[in-house]
Amino acid sequence: MFDLVIKNGLCLINGNFLRYNIGVEGNRIAYVGKEDIKGEEKINAEGCFVLPGLFNAHTHSAMTLLRGYAEGLPLKDWLEKVWEMEAKLDEKAVYLGAKLACVEMLKNGITCFADMYIHMDGVARAVEETGIRAVLGYGMADRGNDDRAKEELRIAKDFIKRWNGKERIKCILTPHAVYTCSKDFLAKISEIAKENGFIKHIHASETFWEVKEAKRRYGMSPIELLDSIGFLDSNTVLAHGVWLSDSDMELISKSGSSVAHCPSSNLKLSSGIAKVAEMLEKGINVCLGTDGAASNNMLNLFNEMRISALLQQLRRKFLNPAKYLEMATWNGYRAYGIDSGSVERGMLADLVIMEIGQSHRPIYDPVNSIVYSSLGSEVRDVIVDGRIALEDRNPVYVDLEKLCEEVSSFAFFHSSL
Amino acid sequence: MFDLVIKNGLCLINGNFLRYNIGVEGNRIAYVGKEDIKGEEKINAEGCFVLPGLFNAHTHSAMTLLRGYAEGLPLKDWLEKVWEMEAKLDEKAVYLGAKLACVEMLKNGITCFADMYIHMDGVARAVEETGIRAVLGYGMADRGNDDRAKEELRIAKDFIKRWNGKERIKCILTPHAVYTCSKDFLAKISEIAKENGFIKHIHASETFWEVKEAKRRYGMSPIELLDSIGFLDSNTVLAHGVWLSDSDMELISKSGSSVAHCPSSNLKLSSGIAKVAEMLEKGINVCLGTDGAASNNMLNLFNEMRISALLQQLRRKFLNPAKYLEMATWNGYRAYGIDSGSVERGMLADLVIMEIGQSHRPIYDPVNSIVYSSLGSEVRDVIVDGRIALEDRNPVYVDLEKLCEEVSSFAFFHSSL
Numbered sequence A, B: 001m002f003d004l005v006i007k008n009g010l011c012l013i014n015g016n017f018l019r020y021n022i023g024v025e026g027n028r029i030a031y032v033g034k035e036d037i038k039g040e041e042k043i044n045a046e047g048c049f050v051l052p053g054l055f056n057a058h059t060h061s062a063m064t065l066l067r068g069y070a071e072g073l074p075l076k077d078w079l080e081k082v083w084e085m086e087a088k089l090d091e092k093a094v095y096l097g098a099k100l101a102c103v104e105m106l107k108n109g110i111t112c113f114a115d116m117y118i119h120m121d122g123v124a125r126a127v128e129e130t131g132i133r134a135v136l137g138y139g140m141a142d143r144g145n146d147d148r149a150k151e152e153l154r155i156a157k158d159f160i161k162r163w164n165g166k167e168r169i170k171c172i173l174t175p176h177a178v179y180t181c182s183k184d185f186l187a188k189i190s191e192i193a194k195e196n197g198f199i200k201h202i203h204a205s206e207t208f209w210e211v212k213e214a215k216r217r218y219g220m221s222p223i224e225l226l227d228s229i230g231f232l233d234s235n236t237v238l239a240h241g242v243w244l245s246d247s248d249m250e251l252i253s254k255s256g257s258s259v260a261h262c263p264s265s266n267l268k269l270s271s272g273i274a275k276v277a278e279m280l281e282k283g284i285n286v287c288l289g290t291d292g293a294a295s296n297n298m299l300n301l302f303n304e305m306r307i308s309a310l311l312q313q314l315r316r317k318f319l320n321p322a323k324y325l326e327m328a329t330w331n332g333y334r335a336y337g338i339d340s341g342s343v344e345r346g347m348l349a350d351l352v353i354m355e356i357g358q359s360h361r362p363i364y365d366p367v368n369s370i371v372y373s374s375l376g377s378e379v380r381d382v383i384v385d386g387r388i389a390l391e392d393r394n395p396v397y398v399d400l401e402k403l404c405e406e407v408s409s410f411a412f413f414h415s416s417l
Helices: A061-066 A075-086 A091-107 A120-130 A146-163 A183-196 A208-218 A222-228 A246-255 A263-268 A276-281 A301-314 A322-328 A330-335 A366-373 A400-408 B061-066 B075-086 B091-107 B120-130 B146-163 B183-196 B208-218 B222-228 B246-255 B263-268 B276-281 B301-314 B322-328 B330-335 B366-373 B400-408 B412-416
Strands: A002-013 A016-025 A028-033 A039-044 A048-052 A054-059 A110-117 A133-140 A169-171 A200-204 A236-240 A258-261 A285-288 A351-355 A379-384 A387-391 B002-013 B016-025 B028-033 B039-044 B048-052 B054-059 B110-117 B133-140 B169-171 B200-204 B236-240 B258-261 B285-288 B351-355 B379-384 B387-391
Touching: A002 A028, A002 A351, A016 A048, A048 A366, A054 A236, A054 A258, A054 A285, A054 A301, A054 A330, A061 A075, A061 A091, A061 A110, A061 A120, A091 A110, A091 A120, A091 A379, A091 A387, A091 A400, A110 A120, A110 A330, A110 A379, A120 A133, A120 A146, A120 A169, A133 A146, A146 A169, A146 A183, A183 A200, A183 A222, A200 A222, A208 A222, A222 A236, A222 A246, A246 A276, A258 A276, A258 A330, A263 A301, A263 B301, A276 A285, A276 A301, A285 A301, A285 A322, A285 A330, A301 A322, A301 A366, A301 B263, A301 B301, A322 A330, A322 A366, B002 B028, B002 B351, B016 B048, B048 B366, B054 B236, B054 B258, B054 B285, B054 B330, B061 B075, B061 B091, B061 B110, B061 B120, B091 B110, B091 B120, B091 B379, B091 B387, B091 B400, B110 B120, B110 B330, B110 B379, B120 B133, B120 B146, B120 B169, B133 B146, B146 B169, B146 B183, B183 B200, B183 B222, B200 B222, B208 B222, B222 B236, B222 B246, B246 B276, B258 B276, B258 B330, B263 B301, B276 B285, B276 B301, B285 B301, B285 B322, B285 B330, B301 B322, B301 B366, B322 B330, B322 B366
Parallel strands: A002 A039, A002 A048, A054 A110, A110 A133, A133 A169, A200 A236, A236 A258, A258 A285, B002 B039, B002 B048, B054 B110, B110 B133, B133 B169, B200 B236, B236 B258, B258 B285
Antiparallel strands: A002 A016, A016 A028, A048 A351, A351 A379, A379 A387, B002 B016, B016 B028, B048 B351, B351 B379, B379 B387
């Protein structure tokens, strides 16, 4: 008798779709196979795909509050509006925005996300309450000021002490970027991370300007700079990686660092198109992120898989579509050192049950249907850490109507009606 | 007493969202305003946006049958697989594929589509049965052969005789492209179109190869060639228009021709990114299409609006987001000469009622929410020609389960289970 069984779904097992049953014990997958197993709780997945949970490898969840706030604007004007609004955020606002994000992500089959932002206790509380899994860090930026560096590190460490290991939360160190953090500060963070076994997550080579600026200041690309201070290792996740040179990619590949690719955001903010095909060729672990909702505007990895594939095809790079599904699942968990992202015995029970929808038909190969023809709204049930967090498209632990009302108070349109 | 009333929705009226009621009489919008009107049938649109119906300005609906069939392949291999399969299609297959497409389009808020393909009677029957509106033409290609030219024209004219003006169908002339049709054939079609007031729809400047080939054969770009034979006028819709020079755009603008922009397909088949911003600047009527499901893979204009906007932003072209909504609605109806695409009195009653979804929140400006944050699955009810064709997400005139079963017989995966 398992705690939970999922029956008759088309389960993604080792790259194949098989009509298997899945047994969950505690927070782990305990059985995958054809036997007619029994469980305390039972989900009928007939007519559904069963996938490992998706991992959103780079986001700023509370930025749902700014979704649609600054549209039709070039980056400079966009940033000004966003910063003005962010200055007004407090922990309660961040909690509400992150909670809306957690529900949206669950609805789109995301079982874990990596977030760096401010007022992170608000994000942690949202994770705690919604049942999702997360990798969280306080976004540090010393801007070359020693006192500020100390204060930023203090906030980051305090956050880690309060939340690491609690409630499906893994805490990490998240310096913002090489243009907002000094070289010494980044070296110090790298040292602390190594001593304590922390993962590091940083924006890197997102824009052409960023690379140009690093070369001007240091005579090195952002990746070369990070390499020179020993920052790059297999516990490092680099967000964006749009403007990587061949030798940057070699450094990343050699170090075992991962890249969190955010295709929609890179289009929206005019950053560019990342060389995903080349990165994979060089053996880099590429995972997939939505970035914040202000630069996307959805927290939906089905969208990102599809857009990533379309953009690579624009570049005449025709990858096996299964690669994109790996990027959205397994590669994310691998990047952040969490043993999930695959439907197999012993893994954490983070699972997605999605209906085979109208736009999936006809099905020649389910991977193609999932990567190219899924909206995200096909996701019916989501299991995180062995517990059902989304049931029949409704978040189990959240009063969504109440939440939407609270969030609406941040927008002007609703109040003017 | 109206035939149908839609109450309390946030209706898009002249670019603004107003809480209005809409009255429908026959197939026309007969009232738009604040009065508490009564109707035989009533739809409560509380908590919903009410939009004009979306127009899919370029597709090959029956290609749903080939969705996901040829993935991860460069154009040449893709075409070989697609052509091999298309040779096997008959009218019944086209009917089934088109019917699946019609339902998918209705579910995504599309009330009218423009289609050129083979076995068009199958498409017309699908339109008749599903309740959608369509602009249909037999896809003609003489490949420089006079006998074939005559036979192609005969098929096209017979189709027009059988279906024009029936069942929400408008028939048009659809030569395939300048590289598959001879100059004389295109001139002949243009002449017939002028005599009879038919709209013409043709692929033009989709790929770099096409432009190069036209210059080699004619010393002219495809647009210059079409202009030289008097093909370009306000009754012409050019599909794709990815590789337009400035002077091509001037010619199109001067002639009053429209361009059907298909961003997803242009990425997927490595064609390129159309210069939408420049076209709009020059006053060209740009509308939006999905192309066929084999090169998209979804028939979803919410997707196309979003991708189009993201791609223009990649090009550092920041349009007012309302432009994309116009492209997906009003501009399509204008291109094909149908008086719909706007929520106003006297227009055909083609309307979409979509729920304000989780990913729309918070709402600063509904246009931003619709363009950047909609999946399509928010569409709840669709009215075409005054009649409800989609109700609570279900097609009114189609047994969807049966249809999906029939369509599945075309795919290998299902039969192998």
